[in-house]
Amino acid sequence: MSILIDRRKFLQTSALTAAAAASGTMAAPSILRAQSAGVKIGLLAPVSGALAYSGQQGRLGAQLAVDEINAAGGIKSMNGAKLDPVLGDAQSTPDGGNAEVEKMNSAGVSAIVGGFASGICLATTQTAARYDLPYIVDVGVTDSIVTRGLKNTFRFGPGFGVITKAAIENLITINNNANKPAKTVMIVHEDSAFGAGLAKLLNTALPAGGFEILDTIAHPTPTRDFNNVVLKIKAANPDIVIPANYYNEYVLLARTMQQQKVRPKAAIYSVLGGAASSYKFVKEFNEAAQYIMDCNHWFDPRNAKALELKKKVEAAGQFFTYEVYLNYSCVLLLADAIERAKSADRAAITAALASSTFANHIMPYGPTKFVDGQNTGAAPANTQIIGNDIQVILPEAFASAKPVFPLPPA
Amino acid sequence: MHLTILIPAILNGLLTGAVYALIALGLTLVYGVLHIINFAHGAMLTAALFAAFFMHKLLGLDPYIAVFILSPAFFALGYALQRFVIGPAAHGSDSNILLVTLGLSVVIENAMLHFFRADTRTIDVPYGFSVVPVAGAYLSVPRLVGFGVAVLVAVLLWALLTRSDTGKAIRAVAKEKLGAELSGIDVSHIYAVTFGLGAACVAIAACLLIPTYYVNPHVGTGFVLVAFTIVVLGGMGSIPGALIGGLFVGVVESLCGLYLGESLGQIGIFLMFILVLLFRPSGLMGERA
Amino acid sequence: MTTLMNRGFLSIVIVVALLACVPFLTASNSVLNFLVTGLLLTLAGQGWNVLGGYGGQYSFGHAAFFGTGAYATAILQVRYGFNAWPAFAIGIAAGAAVGAIIGAMTFRSGLRGSYFALVTLAFAEVLRIVASVAPFTGAGTGTLIKLNVGAQAMQFQSRAAFYWMILALVAIALVVTRLIEQSRFGAWLVAVRENQDAARALGVDVTRVKLGAMTVSAALAAAAGCFYAQYFLFIDSGIAYGTWISVEALLAPIIGGIGTVFGPLLGAMMIKVLGEAAKHLIGDAPGLDLVLYGMVLILIVAFAPRGIAGIVAQVQGWLTPKKGKPHG
The missing domain is CATH 3.40.50.2300 (Response regulator)
Structure with missing residues (x-):
């Protein structure tokens, strides 16, 4: 019995997010063309393979953030352009992640969030760098991800x-x-x-x-x-x-x-x-x-928004794990940068990320400041x-x- | 190292090894008769673990009771798989059987990933943490039960093969397929029965594992590599070989883990495996080829 | 030259030349990346094919050679300051050496069939475990090749350059396979596959023939590993020596047609296309695309038991008599 409920809940959430994705993808040409096209962002997670649980949790967090931003009127500096997520499955391998980044690039995304595992992130950030495509690492704690001198790579959370x-x-x-x-x-x-x-x-x-x-x-x-x-x-x-x-x-x-x-x-x-x-x-x-x-990694327990998100995730039948709130935060960080860049242009977004002072977030961090791609405010x-x-x-x-x-x- | 560690470590190895043996029993039986390496064995174990999990979660059935439902159910499933999927699709060629079982494992694992998500699931049974004090350490009761059942299953299986008519037919097909066919044995039926028995062993192993272990869509693969080594060590197709090989591998794994560390310790099984094969290619218990 | 062409090399030249034109037809790096990974798989699969397809020795452990090539290339550059090009060559040699050593040990013991398959698997696992704990492989942290874009470091800015490079390697592999096929060595190899004892009775040095095939096979798989390291710049024990590559290396030729020159290429592309198509068809439902993939795999085996090359041969068989040309 309970599995039925679980699955129904799961179907509901996926229906919700699917609907959100559809309103982003399909509605964009017809309704939004008059004002502004949506901003395509790549959401990369290992949703199959050995890391599937983490990947699925991460995708959930990222999509919740996208839904929230779009429901609140999209990117305001771009006439309410909606975020249009392009989902990718890294299949828990570096080459799987790499292929998805190539596809996302071809699909014309403005930035990518995700990767999860260090090994995947090392491959994906480097491929994204070929196209000057801004890349926000959601978890990947190995420090060599941000110490390789890639100008497109940002990590909001703390490293090793x-x-x-x-x-x-x-x-x-x-x-x-x-x-x-x-x-x-x-x-x-x-x-x-x-x-x-x-x-x-x-x-x-x-x-x-x-x-x-x-x-x-x-x-x-x-x-x-x-x-x-x-x-x-x-x-x-x-x-x-x-x-x-x-x-x-x-x-x-x-x-x-x-x-x-x-x-x-x-x-x-x-x-x-x-x-x-x-x-x-x-x-x-x-x-x-x-x-x-x-x-x-942990969220700020005194932050009302964090607790609200926790409730939302639990209502969807999932646990509030670090993959969820890190991906959620990374998408918000990206939205904030796009808001300030006032454009879907990759270089503009990269510059906006590099100078980000993203403040209104749910993590217990110090002031956001990126040095060589690493957020120095990040802390466990x-x-x-x-x-x-x-x-x-x-x-x-x-x-x-x-x-x-x-x-x-x- | 001190005896207070060494003795419990050996006992632990035996307990782990018994479950390995049970998984290897299914594999060795299928190998001995059909001469195929069943790559879907791990996925079948995962499926059985999920089945045991849901039996407990949805119907409140204790795994030790569920085993009486799951082993016949898996026998039927295994029978059907061999009779209606693997047999017809493989056209009797080794490389094709390999592909079909590989394809099956991909299908089974990912179907579970899709329907049950990737969450790790565990069940809570009242005896999950029960222990018996032995030699200064505590032995887990569910693992002791596992040991006993594994030995029992091996003995029963061996009795079935040597005493029953079906068992004799299985052995006849294993030894001389053509001859068996000529003497009126329905070979594809026997193949399917064998595969079903292998699947039933996996279901029993799953019911013994789930009280102390966990299940997720990828959990089975880890056991299969070890099971392969046991099958070869024990001599492919040998039931007592699989049992003794399983216990042996359990102890080797445990001791290597103790002395070399858990990471490097894994090497022990494979090195031993290579050495045995190089110097006694038919396995420790196998008949000379 | 014409005789060379007639002897089965013309098809290789045509196929490679056609493939070489792809970068002029598409600017899409995602297509090129797709083809690069397909050719990478072809290379490893061709390695498996030399030993498994022609020699009948099924290995489950080609990861041992792939991984050795990958680690040798990476470690020589990272720890010993080697240039990427010689490191690549040494990587191939190292893989071939591992192949020769494993071959010498197993063939001398007379291991064949499933025993050979499983012992190669065990060797690959031993290497994986060693790589996961030994400090000089970077142990668990893996080895990261320093980012240094430029042809001298074999890190090309353009995907097309990588594409041509892997295509060149595949072309060499195709030629090598054809040469083996047409040589006396190839005939011995096939004789060993068909009936080892009969081959021995006819005076073929079975162990040496198998050993030779294993060395070539390992070298090709190692080349794939070297390329992997150079393309992704990061390897760890699970990537380099993981069972995934052992499985894919045997999957490609078996699907494409074992013991044929183009089997691995056909099979690898088939696998890749199938994976992509399933993803495309299913959309974003984790796992479901792979379910479809697995089912199609089973169906292929059910309806094309001799692989794609088998179908091709069959179709050719139907066509040839109509045109009234002699077969062969």
């Missing part, structure tokens, strides 16, 4: 370097505020670009911050069994366990820890933890999820799962709760 730095600083702050109950750390990370890159940074930065790293365990994605990893954690008995992996492995790890009754003394503190700040995880494995901290937030909700514990300006640290006795 910033996230790791914040994660370590915040961990030290939390530990100091609680009179330093934690000294030893163990890192469990997945072994591709994301997890391995992170582990490398943590391994240099954590000792400098006064922590002793007892062990660093890499595992592939997928990993089917975490019992050995948990045995090692049990034997080493660290104060803090730092997992950095994707959703499925994160859940398996947390479940296995619960099952093996392994509980670090101070905290499970993830950095970009796949499930650690996921409402799905909180709902489905509430006991295993309790008090887990995460330093990750620290969250903690407390009860049935996920609270922001740092930075203080956005916090909705105080950290529970060290872990209360079981």
Whole structure:
């Protein structure tokens, strides 16, 4: 029964977005020709293949933003021109993403948002650069995406370097505020670009911050069994366990820890933890999820618009995941740039993005300023799962709760 | 490494290996009789996991009860697939069977992606976190059940093959297809029965996995590569070989993970696989070719 | 020259010449990119075809050669400051060497059929795992070739240049395949495919013949890998040694027609066109296009069991007697 409801809801949302897309695509020539043509923007997401869940969530967020902008009267400086999304499926591979960028370019888009995975973004930004096509990376946290000198590439969210730095600083702050109950750390990370890159940074930065790293365990994605990893954690008995992996492995790890009754003394503190700040995880494995901290992409919990968007996504039967609000924000950032560029011209939009001070957004960031394509205002937030909700514990300006640290006795 | 880690790690390997063995049983049976490498095996496992998931979610059926519905259902499904799709489409050529099963896996996986979305789904059963303390560690009850059932299924399957008339016909077709045909055995029926048995094994494996694992449209592929190695190690077509090979691979995977790290540890299975093939090409338990 | 042409090279010249004209007919880079990926697949598929199609040795592990070529090209440039052109050549050689080594180990053990297929798969997996942890491949982070547009770095601004380059590689592959087909070596290879024991009885050095085919096969797959690295400038273990390329490399020739010179080209283009057409037909419904793709794949096998080349041959068979020309 519930699947029927789920599917109906899903069909409703897709019907809604399809209708929105249609009103953008098909209505543009007939109704809008008199005023102004729509502005074509490419929305690229890996909606099939291994990253399909993230891709589908990202597409949802981007389309919600497009719907919202168009419902509010489109791009005002262009006589209310509507955003006309051109959807692309990167099929979870760099060549799939690359082919879509070529097609979007041929279709005459003014800019592209998306890519999701670092590997895909490296290929797609570089192809877009051939055509001076502005490209906003939605997630892709590898820093080499924005350090290659591509003039068309912008990343609104934070990269590895910033996230790791914040994660370590915040961990030290939390530990100091609680009179330093934690000294030893163990890192469990997945072994591709994301997890391995992170582990490398943590391994240099954590000792400098006064922590002793007892062990660093890499595992592939997928990993089917975490019992050995948990045995090692049990034997080493660290104060803090730092997992950095994707959703499925994160859940398996947390479940296995619960099952093996392994509980670090101070905290499970993830950095970009796949499930650690996921409402799905909180709902489905509430006991295993309790008090887990995460330093990750997060929305501003004090922002009314963010909460409204969250409601909208949940009403559509989906979880409010980071892919949703990052893609949503990136489309708004782009719309803001088009608004100021007053044109669908690629160079004008690139210039407008480069000088963006996009402010009225839902992320807990500092002032928007792009340096070499990276938004220097971007920052992660620290969250903690407390009860049935996920609270922001740092930075203080956005916090909705105080950290529970060290872990209360079981 | 200390024994308090080593012993639980070996036990864990055995538990994981048992489920591998169950998946490999289906594969080895199909290989032994039809001499085909079934690329759709992983997709079938995914489909079975989804079926077990929805049985629980929609009908409230515990996977251990659902298995009695799903294994006959998957037997029928497998039978129909071989009889009406793979058999007719493949025209008996190896490369075509390969393509057809590959095509099937693409169809099945993406149909699931389309209809169920890519979400990872898990079920919550009351015994999901139950454990038994053994040698200073805790062994998961659902995984112990999985171990027991896998061994039981292997024994039953072996009994079926050696004792029943159908089993004898299957073995006859496996050994000498033409001769079997001449002696009045309906070869395409036997092929389909074999494929159905393989699918039923996958359904059982899915019901044993789902209490502690998860399902999404791509979950099956990860198991199949391991299952392939087990099939070859155990000797293609050998039921006891698949069981022992599965347990062996489980332990090797576990120990390599322990000593080399989970990432590099995977290499253990494949290296062992290569070495066995180079020095004993018919597998550990297989008959000499 | 005429004898050369008559010996089956004319068709290659015509096909390649026609393909070479494409950039003059379309300015669309998305079409060129489409063809580049199609030709990339052709190259890898042609590699598979030499060993699998002519030699009857089905490999599931051509990723081992593709990946070695890709990694060698990338690592030589990134870590050792090599120029892209020699790096490309060394990449091909490295892939061929890996092919020879794997071939020597497996053929000497007498592995064939499914055993050979699965052992190649295992070799590719071993290499993938090593590449995912070894620091010199960039481990999990992968290897990113520095962006440096210019012909000297083999990073062309125009898609047409990349297109001609991959077309040239495919042309070489076609010629090599035709040469093999018409040589004594090719005859031995086919003899091994048809009946290994009979071939041995006739005095063919079976292991050496298979080894030779495997080396050529690996070199072609490695060339595809080198090109991939140069085209996308980023590889990681899952891309370079992933099972996707092993599967696509065998899919192309089997669909197109195994053991034929143009089979891989036909098959690769068919796969690409099919994928695009399905996407176009279905629109934006994740997964549904691939469902259609898979179904058509099964139908192709059901109705064209000898691949597209088989259909072509059949049609030719119908046409030739009518025109009263001798067959052959």
